[in-house]
Amino acid sequence: MSTLFDQTRIGSLELKNRFVRSATYDALADAEGKVTENQINFYTKLANGGVGLILTGITNVIPSGKITMDHNSIHSDDYVQGLKQLTTSVHQKGAKIAVQLFHAGKDRAGLLKALNITDEKALAPSFLNNDTEYNEYYRSMTENDILKIIQAFGDAAVRAKEAGFDAVQIHGAHSYLFSQFLSPLTNQRIDNWGGSLENRLRIHHETLKDIKEKVGEDYPVLIKFGIYDGLPGGLKFSEGKKAAQYLAEFGFDAIEVSNGLRGDDYEESEFKAKIDCPEREAYFRNYCREIKSLVNIPVLMVGGLRSFELINDIIKKKDADYVSLCRPFIREPDIVNRWESGNSRKSKCISCNKCIDDIVMQGKQLCCAIIDD
Numbered sequence: 001m002s003t004l005f006d007q008t009r010i011g012s013l014e015l016k017n018r019f020v021r022s023a024t025y026d027a028l029a030d031a032e033g034k035v036t037e038n039q040i041n042f043y044t045k046l047a048n049g050g051v052g053l054i055l056t057g058i059t060n061v062i063p064s065g066k067i068t069m070d071h072n073s074i075h076s077d078d079y080v081q082g083l084k085q086l087t088t089s090v091h092q093k094g095a096k097i098a099v100q101l102f103h104a105g106k107d108r109a110g111l112l113k114a115l116n117i118t119d120e121k122a123l124a125p126s127f128l129n130n131d132t133e134y135n136e137y138y139r140s141m142t143e144n145d146i147l148k149i150i151q152a153f154g155d156a157a158v159r160a161k162e163a164g165f166d167a168v169q170i171h172g173a174h175s176y177l178f179s180q181f182l183s184p185l186t187n188q189r190i191d192n193w194g195g196s197l198e199n200r201l202r203i204h205h206e207t208l209k210d211i212k213e214k215v216g217e218d219y220p221v222l223i224k225f226g227i228y229d230g231l232p233g234g235l236k237f238s239e240g241k242k243a244a245q246y247l248a249e250f251g252f253d254a255i256e257v258s259n260g261l262r263g264d265d266y267e268e269s270e271f272k273a274k275i276d277c278p279e280r281e282a283y284f285r286n287y288c289r290e291i292k293s294l295v296n297i298p299v300l301m302v303g304g305l306r307s308f309e310l311i312n313d314i315i316k317k318k319d320a321d322y323v324s325l326c327r328p329f330i331r332e333p334d335i336v337n338r339w340e341s342g343n344s345r346k347s348k349c350i351s352c353n354k355c356i357d358d359i360v361m362q363g364k365q366l367c368c369a370i371i372d373d
């Protein structure tokens with residue numbers, strides 16, 4: 001008997017099924033990072049398609065965190081009204097929505113370079129002086145920079161709650177700020193924010209504390225978490241799983257398991273390509289299973305989930321509590337309704353990654369690049 005369509009909760013957040021749309025940058029915001037009508041339509045269609053919880057794309061909490069010109073922001077009160085229209089429309093279709101709070105850290109250097117901005121530097125845990133391309137465009141953070149960013153996450157969560165979001169998710173994965181702090185490759189600080197695992201996780205803990213103090217203990221705070229790096233010398237899973245245990249102890253309400261720093265190609269990243277056979281699917285399943293056995297908070301599995309039978313098996317075997325999908329929803333926003341209606345054909349998404357390479361990376365609004373039906 002499937003429990004995929006059972007009602008469940010993440011803390012105070014009630015969900016109608018176990019399907020999550022994982023955070024997806026859609027290049028639909030305007031040049032200031034504000035919500036657009038196109039974006040409201042995009043999210044409304046998604047909510048109408050049956051998914052229980054939608055995680056927005058990266059939404060920066062302070063201008064120093066921005067990485068492209070067309071992702072959303074929540075760094076001032078001016079953004080609340082547009083976001084409220086978006087959450088209202090999603091709620092009217094019966095889905096819940098959480099905003100993914102984001103800071104790019106060092107990765108903002110790419111945008112500064114592209115725009116030839118030389119009077120601002122991207123903020124990194126450490127200046128490594130090993131990156132000839134970006135050396136001029138980033139610097140090591142002072143403790144004041146760190147404290148300012150932590151407070152910006154807390155303030156952003158207040159705005160998120162006011163805008164009607166049901167929860168927030170901290171982006172603690174991929175190559176961005178929180179992964180940069182956790183990775184021994186990119187964090188070489190010798191103060192309280194570097195060195196031991198506890199120190200490299202201090203920003204995660206302090207950010208959670210600031211958010212909960214400002215929005216209340218009951219407001220759900222999720223984290224997408226990179227449990228290993230795809231680069232030699234980076235975070236190993238043996239340390240990543242210990243880190244996941246700490247996050248549960250700190251009081252995060254749920255953890256979505258992904259990778260930390262990306263390697264050189266898609267195979268060493270969160271979006272592996274060519275998921276064309278069952279063996280290529282669910283590429284974080286083994287990590288998820290182990291983390292689920294170690295923590296007492298809900299675990300979301302993301303990465304290459306394409307077949308209904310496999311997804312059902314993941315939930316039945318309790319390898320995760322929720323299943324989180326990105327690329328399948330780009331191809332078929334109503335895939336959950338289809339599966340619920342009994343049509344269990346696998347996702348039409350072939351994981352070609354053209355939605356990344358040919359669409360959003362080219363400044364185009366998110367869509368499937370090869371829809372042929």
Ligand SMILES: Cc1cc2nc3c(=O)[nH]c(=O)nc-3n(C[C@H](O)[C@H](O)[C@H](O)COP(=O)(O)O)c2cc1C
Nearest residue numbers: 022023024025057058270271303304305325326327
């Ligand atoms: C176009 C695109 C945009 C993405 N944007 C985000 C994002 O804003 N935040 C995030 O955490 N992950 C982002 N991801 C990664 C997905 O959330 C997900 O972790 C990854 O694609 C694996 O899941 P999938 O196999 O279901 O696509 C993005 C992926 C794609 C393809």
